[in-house]
Amino acid sequence: MGGASAEIPKDSIDPSPYESKRPSLERIPSQTASTNANIFPDPENVVEADMEKGGVAPPPASGPPGFNPADFPDGGLEAWLVVIGGFCALFSTFGLVNCVGVFVSYYVEGPLSNYSASTVSWITSLQVFMMSGLNAVMGRLFDNYGPKWLLIIGTLVYSFGLMMLSLSTEYYQIILSQGIVSAVGMSAVFNSSTNSVMGWFFKKRAAALGIMVSGSSLGGVVLPIMMNHLIPEIGFPWTMRILGFMFLALCGFACFTVKSRLPPRKKPFNVMDYVRPLREPAFLCIVLAAFFFFWGMFLPFNYIELQAKQQGISADIIPYLLPIINAVSIPGRILPGFLGDRFGRFNVMIFISGLSGVITLALWVPGKSTATTVVYGAVFGFASGGFISLLPAVIAQISDLREIGTRTGIAFFFAALGALTGSPIGGAIVSAQAGKFLGLQLFCGIVMTMSMVWFVCARFIQVGFRYTKV
Numbered sequence: 001m002g003g004a005s006a007e008i009p010k011d012s013i014d015p016s017p018y019e020s021k022r023p024s025l026e027r028i029p030s031q032t033a034s035t036n037a038n039i040f041p042d043p044e045n046v047v048e049a050d051m052e053k054g055g056v057a058p059p060p061a062s063g064p065p066g067f068n069p070a071d072f073p074d075g076g077l078e079a080w081l082v083v084i085g086g087f088c089a090l091f092s093t094f095g096l097v098n099c100v101g102v103f104v105s106y107y108v109e110g111p112l113s114n115y116s117a118s119t120v121s122w123i124t125s126l127q128v129f130m131m132s133g134l135n136a137v138m139g140r141l142f143d144n145y146g147p148k149w150l151l152i153i154g155t156l157v158y159s160f161g162l163m164m165l166s167l168s169t170e171y172y173q174i175i176l177s178q179g180i181v182s183a184v185g186m187s188a189v190f191n192s193s194t195n196s197v198m199g200w201f202f203k204k205r206a207a208a209l210g211i212m213v214s215g216s217s218l219g220g221v222v223l224p225i226m227m228n229h230l231i232p233e234i235g236f237p238w239t240m241r242i243l244g245f246m247f248l249a250l251c252g253f254a255c256f257t258v259k260s261r262l263p264p265r266k267k268p269f270n271v272m273d274y275v276r277p278l279r280e281p282a283f284l285c286i287v288l289a290a291f292f293f294f295w296g297m298f299l300p301f302n303y304i305e306l307q308a309k310q311q312g313i314s315a316d317i318i319p320y321l322l323p324i325i326n327a328v329s330i331p332g333r334i335l336p337g338f339l340g341d342r343f344g345r346f347n348v349m350i351f352i353s354g355l356s357g358v359i360t361l362a363l364w365v366p367g368k369s370t371a372t373t374v375v376y377g378a379v380f381g382f383a384s385g386g387f388i389s390l391l392p393a394v395i396a397q398i399s400d401l402r403e404i405g406t407r408t409g410i411a412f413f414f415a416a417l418g419a420l421t422g423s424p425i426g427g428a429i430v431s432a433q434a435g436k437f438l439g440l441q442l443f444c445g446i447v448m449t450m451s452m453v454w455f456v457c458a459r460f461i462q463v464g465f466r467y468t469k470v
Contacts, residue, residue, distance in 0.1 A: 095219015
């Protein structure tokens with residue numbers, strides 16, 4: 001308590017808030033080779049990167065090499081060769097699926113005339129199910145090993161299946177060759193091509209997928225006309241052999257041009273890899289939307305020719321109904337992709353899935369004339385074509401691309417369940433209504449409209465009801 005205060009050691013005095021023991025930041029050289037401004041020079045890229053992760057939370061400043069938006073080439077020779085190879089692969093695989101109506105008509109009027117249309121439609125439904133459903137397996141193989149061997153083996157199995165179909169005359173033989181063997185090869189080729197393209201494009205992903213998938217529409221135009229002319233001239237067996245050799249050449253080209261930009265990432269099998277995505281509300285909504293759309297989508301492809309015959313439409317027009325649907329689906333595959341990249345892929349998907357359902361209820365159900373049937377086929381072809389090209393894009397938008405094969409495979413598996421059961425259900429409805437198609441048409445329009453509802457839910461989970469690009 002003396003008059004002079006004891007001297008306090010200088011070291012024990014609290015440092016001034018304006019002083020720091022640490023060296024000045026001005027004297028520390030930057031430890032970062034590039035900044036976010038270098039990686040994302042345009043603020044719009046940041047928004048798109050956010051949306052690629054789900055549209056809610058901003059992504060980390062950097063990701064694994066090759067996954068930042070700036071790492072995607074979004075063009076160049078290699079990238080567009082992948083698209084061209086995928087175009088040829090989709091022409092050969094999904095293009096033939098778009099001809100299911102030709103197969104059903106031929107079987108019902110030819111070698112399987114003692115079976116009902118509902119029973120015959122199980123052949124094409126099983127083919128679609130195997131091609132799409134096996135994506136859950138093929139996607140896993142793609143993530144682990146890349147596309148090369150999937151494409152090569154898939155091409156050989158697909159061509160072999162068609163050759164066996166040319167020798168098939170019994171129901172069980174056609175089921176085995178067309179519904180199982182060829183479909184397994186189709187699935188490998190389809191999955192490898194689709195997943196490879198997504199690794200090369202970011203900003204233009206939906207557009208690139210649309211261009212690639214338009215190959216299936218072109219196949220749906222050329223192949224039905226080709227088959228309808230060749231079968232009466234040279235017979236069904238040689239028609240299938242010609243298709244087998246043609247697809248061998250086209251898919252062989254894809255084997256040389258389709259490649260993955262990102263290296264495969266081998267990981268042990270874990271069943272939770274298939275369960276975990278279904279716990280994500282947005283992804284689950286996409287899966288349900290895909291199921292409902294595929295539940296109805298193939299009904300016009302399978303039954304529009306039979307329905308047109310019953311309705312009394314000119315026999316000269318009927319063979320061209322499927323080509324009309326597929327011809328209009330060419331711009332339907334491409335244009336929604338560009339619009340999706342511009343205005344939001346979920347926004348455009350909601351529109352085209354809703355259009356498919358509404359146009360079915362508004363035109364196909366009440367339509368009785370040749371004109372309404374042709375117009376319906378054209379509009380439906382456009383809308384359904386956009387769905388096929390945008391579905392992988394909306395999945396990729398909320399997914400880690402290192403798991404894109406598995407996640408796309410899950411969605412296509414549930415979509416395939418819809419494709420498997422939709423046509424037989426439609427055929428059973430027709431049989432129950434003494435050959436009338438009204439119930440089938442209503443079922444088709446309602447389930448596709450339900451698909452739109454689930455996409456609205458997926459969008460709401462991400463951004464609510466506010467108008468924005470998503």
